[in-house]
Amino acid sequence: MTIGVLIAVHGSRESTVAAAVGAAPGLSVARRCADLSEALAAARAGIGSVVLVSEQPRLHRGVVTDFTAAGVAVVGVPKSPDGEDRLRALGIAQMLTADDDAGAVVTSVSGASAHAVRVERTPEVSDTLAGQRGIVIVVWGPTGAPGRTTLAVSMAYELALTEPTFIVDVDTYGGAVAQALGLLDEAPGVAALARASLHGTLSEDSVRRHALQAARGLRVLSGITRADRWTELSAAALEPVWELLRTQAAVTVVDCGFALERDEELQYDTHAPQRNAATLSALAAADVVVAVGSAEPLGIQRLVHALADLDTVAPVETTPRLVVVNRVRPSVAGQRPREAVADALRRYSAVEHVWTVGWDPRACDAATLAGQALGERAPRSAARKSIRAVAVAARQGAVRSASVA
16 A cells, blocks of 8 residues: 655655655655745645645644644654654654665654544445435525635535535636635646546546545645636536435535526537536536525625525526625615515515625625635634525425425
8 A cells, every 4th residue: 555645845855855755665755845834735635745844934733733623643753863853843753864875765654644633534335325315415606706605615514514515616817715725736637537527437436536535524626726727627527416415414515606698509610619508507406506696785696696696597496595695784775784685686686695795895805815714713703603504495495395395
């Protein structure tokens, strides 16, 4: 068995250490990281079993704890005797010295790996689903950045606290789930599964290889990194993906794009790929749709028009729907903003119940800066409590819908 090693070493020893690991039997360089943030993101994604670190300004005991919590053993690579003392003070017991030969490198890394315990391990599918079919929750909203990704990520985090959950990014205009969760992997997992699907090689192993671990019980299929790659996410490729994910987790939360148009036939005489195929495919697979808009007057207007468009693609009679209004505050909706928002949507879209998420910029900004879900970064925030209620209601609605189907 080969042990994957992450390397986050500063200075001239970096290339020497990488060469030693690469030449050592039973070891491989999983990634040479530019900084600790990249190394920690890789560790949380399940890349590598051991990380080699040198003394550096941003290294502290909390970082060492984060690596340990991700199941990755930490081995120090001191640049000086004083550096070794500092690394040991941070709780790093295993060290590589400049005099270590290949055998010593293998011994140190293998010993550290043997003692690593992954704290945030996702339960295996066979232990969690027991033959049950998972549900699909799609988070959708109109143009104008109403907070689709923030809501989808936060909902997925809340649901993952109690059962295995995926979050999938199929926004072909501006996917940002990986960035929101601090994942720096450049390879879009959902595109990899789509390719495997097209070539008939889609399997449970495909999911295990391409889904990134973000938190306990939460795995991520990151979206395309450039908008011009939208052709990789066709409906034909994604339909088998949704069915497979239902067998791999209890809940799949999908963050999709805003556009619903099917106007390719007006522009081409022959069959043409659909820019919005990924969104339409997700909506077709949904057990429940969470439609989110923003509380500003323009945001409410866009949501009203968008809900009418959504009815043509996913009618509320066949696909249950939760309508959520984000960033609710008196400055844009009057002294009683929740009542004003609910009244407007009842009057213009016949929406009987509206879920609202209050304006909480401090908590949301902190989560964005840290690359974490809102519940992870600011568990006591008012917005987190509202989103948690939405997540519970969406899950209940999806379960009812799936049982009827």
